[in-house]
Amino acid sequence: MTIKVFAPASIGNVSVGFDLLGMAVQPVNGELLGDLVSIEGCDGNDNQLIMEGPFVSKLPEDPKDNIVFACIELFQQQMQRQHQDYSWVKLTLEKRMPVGSGLGSSACSIVAALVALNEYYQKPFTDQQLLAMMGQMESKISGSLHYDNVAPCFLGGLQLMVNDPRIISREIPSFQQCYYVMAYSGIQVSTKAAREVLPDQYNKSTTIEFGQNLATFIDACYRQDLAQAMSHLRDVLAEPYRAELLPGFAHCRQGVTELGALASGISGSGPTMFVVSDSKQNAETIQAFLQQQYLQSEQGFVYICQTDVHGARLVC
The missing domain is CATH 3.30.70.890 (GHMP kinase, C-terminal domain)
Structure with missing residues (x-):
């Protein structure tokens, strides 16, 4: 069984809301502006990560240095804490987003990976638990904890970050005509x-x-x-x-x-x-x-x- 997940680009801050607002975006021509992650089972004694796509040259050469591999490790550690068994997996990251672009490139990889893992392991975690993990992974890239890219990338729409760890983010009405x-x-x-x-x-x-x-x-x-x-x-x-x-x-x-x-x-x-x-x-x-x-x-x-x-x- 192979599962494929797409995670869209996002506008962080949306000018007016530094670290507090983010909005997911999609091209009107139907192209996928974001990253794709595929997941399937694998043989052997460890997880595997394959990297491809138009911006793969901007990623670390060693797959184990990639944030997606860190997502696999975090997800399985959390499963262990909940006394759940897991099997090794192979993920394929199609890096369609330019690194350091301001479009939530790292968030796309993180969100797609964690959603794919949650689907593959039959949803052991809630959306709030997943979002907390996404923020944790994003902070490894940016150096600070903020959700204004991972939240809209994961949940869609225009998201306002809420100062409550039980909630993290609330969707705000956006202007669909714009x-x-x-x-x-x-x-x-x-x-x-x-x-x-x-x-x-x-x-x-x-x-x-x-x-x-x-x-x-x-x-x-x-x-x-x-x-x-x-x-x-x-x-x-x-x-x-x-x-x-x-x-x-x-x-x-x-x-x-x-x-x-x-x-x-x-x-x-x-x-x-x-x-x-x-x-x-x-x-x-x-x-x-x-x-x-x-x-x-x-x-x-x-x-x-x-x-x-x-x-x-x-x-x-």
Whole structure:
């Protein structure tokens, strides 16, 4: 029996919610923007991990150094703690997401692996237990515990991180009519490096503005007030410091504003930028502009996406 799981890309922070908001996205053309993990039983005396896909060259050469192998070990350790037996498995990671892209690349691998393991072993863990494991694995990559990529990647939709270990994340109403133009420039920015450029302390006025923007945005989501939501979709904590790490970001942000974008920002820690539009035609115009102005290498790409409401799922 072989099980295959897809885990979608996500926008971390969503500008206004540093470490607190994340949204899963899917291209409108039907392509799978995310990672795939297949799992099956194996012979021998250890687990196995096969790595392939367009971005496999960016991964550690030794499979045992890959975060997916760490997911296998963690999952089986947790099964042991619950006095459950397990057999060895072989996982195949199809790495379709660029590493250090700001699209939740590590989250895609982690989520797909843990969901596949849970399916294979006939669901020994609840969604909350799985999400806690996903956060633990993500912290090994980024250096800090945050769920704003793994939660939407796993659960789908727009997710708000809740300061309660029993809950972790709550889904917030998103704007299904909106299009999100996702532009990956083709350069790599590590999450750790992007966090290191941030100040250790913020002044009171900045933290008040952050709280007001986040609260106003969440209120607008529940009332489906798109104008209010977009007018407060601003990042006052990270973007002022991270923008300098992204060649062409300031120029392109000005350009998409002139093209009628509702809002724009850095996806996660970058270098991917996202642009919001309420018109597919306008999104296509913005896509063409960013393809010309933002891409820095042949590995760069620009997708028009909408909110992925499904999250991680089984695929044929």
